[in-house]
Amino acid sequence: MRWNALAMVAKANQAYGELGGHIASYASAADLFETGFNHFFHARSDAHRCDLVFFQPHSAPGVYARAFLEGRLSEEDLKHYRQELTAPAFTQGSGARGLSSYPHPYLMPDFWQFPTGSMGIGPISSIYHARFMRYLTHRNLLDCEGRKVWGVFGDGEMDEPESMSALTLAAREKLDNLVWVVNCNLQRLDGPVRGNGRIIDELEKLFAGAGWNVIKLVWGSDWDGLFARDVSGALARVFANTVDGQMQTFAAKDGRFNRDNFFGQNPELARLAEGMTDEQIDRLKRGGHDLVKIHAAYAAAAAHTG
Ligand SMILES: Cc1ncc(C[n+]2csc(CCOP(=O)(O)OP(=O)(O)O)c2C)c(N)n1
Ligand SMILES: [Mg+2]
Numbered sequence: 001m002r003w004n005a006l007a008m009v010a011k012a013n014q015a016y017g018e019l020g021g022h023i024a025s026y027a028s029a030a031d032l033f034e035t036g037f038n039h040f041f042h043a044r045s046d047a048h049r050c051d052l053v054f055f056q057p058h059s060a061p062g063v064y065a066r067a068f069l070e071g072r073l074s075e076e077d078l079k080h081y082r083q084e085l086t087a088p089a090f091t092q093g094s095g096a097r098g099l100s101s102y103p104h105p106y107l108m109p110d111f112w113q114f115p116t117g118s119m120g121i122g123p124i125s126s127i128y129h130a131r132f133m134r135y136l137t138h139r140n141l142l143d144c145e146g147r148k149v150w151g152v153f154g155d156g157e158m159d160e161p162e163s164m165s166a167l168t169l170a171a172r173e174k175l176d177n178l179v180w181v182v183n184c185n186l187q188r189l190d191g192p193v194r195g196n197g198r199i200i201d202e203l204e205k206l207f208a209g210a211g212w213n214v215i216k217l218v219w220g221s222d223w224d225g226l227f228a229r230d231v232s233g234a235l236a237r238v239f240a241n242t243v244d245g246q247m248q249t250f251a252a253k254d255g256r257f258n259r260d261n262f263f264g265q266n267p268e269l270a271r272l273a274e275g276m277t278d279e280q281i282d283r284l285k286r287g288g289h290d291l292v293k294i295h296a297a298y299a300a301a302a303a304h305t306g
Pocket of ligand 2: 154155156183184185186188193
């Protein structure tokens with residue numbers, strides 16, 4: 001799916017260089033989306049009236065790539081990414097309908113539930129939808145018990161005023177039917193989200209302060225052993241002092257660089273990494289790319305009450 005998403009964007013831009021299409025965003029969010037699709041998001045069925053899912057707009061290529069594997073979109077549709085034209089002259093009789101840049105129920109009514117393309121619209125809409133579903137249930141108008149509203153958003157998107165402005169309403173109304181997944185890849189189009197700070201800590205404070213239950217999924221499983229052996233807290237301390245700009249450098253460099261410059265910061269840390277090869281250090285994952293940890297976080301978030 002990552003490959004097809006990338007190929008779709010690259011081919012569209014080969015044909016028309018001005019189309020654009022965000023290659024890195026879905027690559028970063030793929031594990032977050034797929035864990036949701038495979039284990040948590042409910043489709044409409046006799047047994048379930050369906051969840052509502054607000055997808056990060058510019059990760060749409062990944063959702064199209066998945067729909068293609070499911071047989072819901074054709075190869076011709078994929079070839080018309082960001083070229084949603086229905087006139088036969090444009091599609092050369094291929095039957096392709098084209099795929100809109102961003103989720104858009106007006107352009108693709110049988111595909112997308114909500115428009116999210118203007119960043120911040122998805123976050124605030126998801127809160128009001130969750131609240132309205134509660135309203136319907138409480139007044140016996142429609143039973144929305146067991147249905148969730150999910151939102152998968154970006155860390156840069158959290159800078160939009162709309163993303164933040166209804167947070168306290170969600171807590172006040174105890175909207176435990178609402179789950180947000182904020183992909184803190186530390187990156188936005190124009191650079192790091194917080195070069196000299198730590199976006200995960202900032203967001204934790206903002207959301208917890210507004211009354212939300214916050215789960216930070218930071219480390220992949222292969223860090224568990226290191227944290228267990230770190231009896232003095234050296235690892236936790238060094239991370240607390242590493243800002244996002246530095247984290248991006250560590251992520252971009254290889255195992256040798258990380259042994260020297262990350263674990264090399266003091267003897268305690270260097271000892272922790274002694275039993276590991278450079279390749280193992282290179283492969284240490286962040287939590288957002290560890291399917292087991294993502295599943296555990298989603299399950300905990302979905303089960304939270306109040
Ligand atoms: C209101 C608004 N402003 C600007 C944009 C253009 N835009 C698209 S993606 C993006 C950056 C998104 O960063 P982030 O939310 O961190 O997502 P990532 O790609 O890192 O997953 C911007 C500024 C937009 N879609 N909507
Ligand atoms: Mg980002």
